[in-house]
Amino acid sequence: MNILVTGGAGYIGTLLVPMLLEAGHKVILLDNFMWGVKPVLGFVHHPNLTLVAGDIRDERITAPAVRQADAILHLAAIVGYPACAGDEHLAQTVNIDGTRLICKLTGANQMLVFASTGSTYGQVEGIANETTPINPLTLYGRTKREGETMVLDKGGICLRFATVFGISPRLRLDLLVNDFCYQACHNGVIILFEGHHRRTFLHARDAARVYLLALDRYADMKGGIFNVGSSTMNYTKLDIAREIRKVRKFYLHEAAVGEDLDKRDYEVCYNKIASMGFSATVSLADGISELLKIVPYIHVQNEWRNA
Ligand SMILES: NC(=O)c1ccc[n+]([C@@H]2O[C@H](COP(=O)([O-])OP(=O)(O)OC[C@H]3O[C@@H](n4cnc5c(N)ncnc54)[C@H](O)[C@@H]3O)[C@@H](O)[C@H]2O)c1
Structure with missing residues (x-):
């Protein structure tokens, strides 16, 4: 399969891209290298990897990348509430406008998987499952809620990740x-x-692994929200x-x-993703x-x- 990974140079993306290549896929990695190119040096040589350096908000960059893909795994974002509060305009344009552009460009026969977050829940009484009303309290959570709505309208999959931890080539020490x-x-x-x-927590390699499951079981998962954790x-x-x-x-x-x-x-309840085999x-x-x-x-x- 041809797979576009936006944010492929990030914390989860740099674990995900080698897994996809290892599984025999062709990968287009689209990233503006906010955190530099060092994290991709370990796998950039792979013959089935194409790098597209650029901004997801730029249609001239994003449209040709989306066009070539059977599946779009959309991870690029301004991540976490401190980063979003640090530059609200950037957070809004990347997380909302960028996702809107990707949704607009994605065709009905292409798979679309969106990286969302448990931060969409806000304050919750009891155990949060996918039917629990969400009430994000920060700009980060609100931008991800908007993203979810657009991706669900498109029939894609939303993965609401737990707080991820562990080593990755693009290590994050804020987690x-x-x-x-x-x-x-x-x-x-x-x-x-x-x-x-x-x-609630999940190791970064498991966060990357769930994308392989989403691709395998796309027909069963499409149009759905899944808490991803354990x-x-x-x-x-x-x-x-x-x-x-x-x-x-x-x-x-x-x-x-x-x-x-x-x-x-x-x-957080993880029965739904567990029922898919995760x-x-x-x-x-x-x-x-x-x-x-x-x-x-x-x-x-x-x-x-x-x-
Ligand atoms: N790590 C976690 O705990 C966690 C938890 C929940 C959800 N998520 C979600 O998973 C996804 C990946 O998170 P991460 O932890 O790998 O974060 P990260 O910041 O390491 O990765 C984000 C990547 O997106 C790229 N990017 C940012 N703006 C861009 C733009 N305008 N154009 C192109 N590329 C751009 C960055 O360069 C970076 O490589 C995000 O969507 C995030 O919201 C992560």
């Missing part, structure tokens, strides 16, 4: 588990706020810190120093252990340091 590992290794301390908040991976933030402390000693201090603006404090293969403990192998050697540069 909760990854950030805690970094703080434990480099600061020796985690100041934890909202430690009792229940969150019922075995609902944890409080305190649970995460304790799991890291089993392997790496650090000082844990709880204090009311912050707030999650997405109000993520919920359990289960998580990487546990929290294994993901933490691989993070702790490499995170001690990652140094975020401080240009003001004097030593």
